[in-house]
Amino acid sequence: MSLEFSADAQKSIQAACERYQVSGSKKPVVLFALHVAQKQFGYLSDDALRLVAATLDVPYAHVYGVATFYTMFRREPGGTNTIRMCTNISCMLRGGYEVLAAFEKTLGLKPGQSNKDFTLVEEECIAACANAPCAVVGTRYFLDIVPTQVEQIVSDLRREPHPESEVV
Ligand code: FES
Numbered sequence: 001m002s003l004e005f006s007a008d009a010q011k012s013i014q015a016a017c018e019r020y021q022v023s024g025s026k027k028p029v030v031l032f033a034l035h036v037a038q039k040q041f042g043y044l045s046d047d048a049l050r051l052v053a054a055t056l057d058v059p060y061a062h063v064y065g066v067a068t069f070y071t072m073f074r075r076e077p078g079g080t081n082t083i084r085m086c087t088n089i090s091c092m093l094r095g096g097y098e099v100l101a102a103f104e105k106t107l108g109l110k111p112g113q114s115n116k117d118f119t120l121v122e123e124e125c126i127a128a129c130a131n132a133p134c135a136v137v138g139t140r141y142f143l144d145i146v147p148t149q150v151e152q153i154v155s156d157l158r159r160e161p162h163p164e165s166e167v168v
Contacts, residue, residue, distance in 0.1 A: 003047045005055065009036045013055060026056035030066050034073055039165040043074040071123060072164070078119035080161045083107075085135040088125040095146070096133035102147035103135075106154050117158060138162030 005013065013033050020028040033056055037048045044067050053060040067073045074082070085103055087096040103120055104110060111122035128134045131143035135153075140162045142153055 003041065003045075003051045005036070005051065006040055009040050010055075012036060017056070025058075027058055027062065029056055030058060030063055031070075034063070034067055038073060042165075043077050045075075071121065074119070074164075076114075078114045079117045080163055081117060081137050081157045082119040082121060082164050083135055083137050083157075084121045084123035084126060085111075086123045086126045086128075086133065088123075088129075090125070090129035091133035094132040098147050099133050099135070099145045099150065102150035103154070106150050117161075118154070138164050 013029065013036055016029045016032045017026050020032075022028055030052065033052045034044060037052055038044055041048050049063045049067055050060060052058075053063045056063075068075070071084075083103060085091075085096065085100045087100055091099075100111070100122060107115070107118050107120055109115060109118060109120045111120050113120060123136070126134060126136050126141075128136075128141055128143060131141075133145050135142045135145060137157060138161075142149075145153070
C-alpha cells in the first residue's frame with residue numbers, strides 16, 4: 001500500500017473514531033473516511049480503499065462494498081466538476097432526460113464519462129424534488145432546469161468550478 005493520509009486527514013478521522021465508534025468497531029466511520037480519502041486523492045483507487053480499511057481496522061470487503069454502493073464515491077479519476085443530473089421520478093416527469101441530453105450534447109460526454117473539466121453522472125433522487133428537474137455539482141444545486149439553461153450552467157462552472165472535494 002503506497003498511499004498515506006495527510007496529517008490533517010489522520011486527525012479528522014481520529015476525531016471521528018473517538019466520537020462515533022460503537023463497541024470498539026470503527027465501521028461507523030467508514031463513510032466519513034471514504035469522503036476524506038476521496039477529497040485527498042481525488043478518487044478511490046484500490047489502494048485508497050486498502051488505506052481506509054487498514055486505518056479503521058475494518059475488512060477491505062466491507063470498505064469496498066460501501067465505496068461501490070454509493071454514487072458519490074468515484075472509483076476513477078474525474079473532471080473538476082461532477083454534474084449529477086437527477087432522472088428519478090419527479091425529475092423524469094418534469095423533463096430530466098431532456099436536460100440530461102442537453103448536458104450530454106454541451107459537454108460531449110455520456111453519463112459516466114469525464115474530460116478534464118467535467119464528469120457527467122445520471123443520478124438518483126438528490127432530495128430536491130419540489131424543484132425538479134435538478135442537478136447538483138459539489139455543494140451547489142441547480143433547480144428547475146430547462147435545456148436552454150444548460151450551456152450557461154456549463155460556462156459558469158468552467159469559470160467558477162464546484163469540485164466535490166468541497167463537500168467534506
Ligand atoms: S426525483 Fe429528482 S430530486 Fe428527487
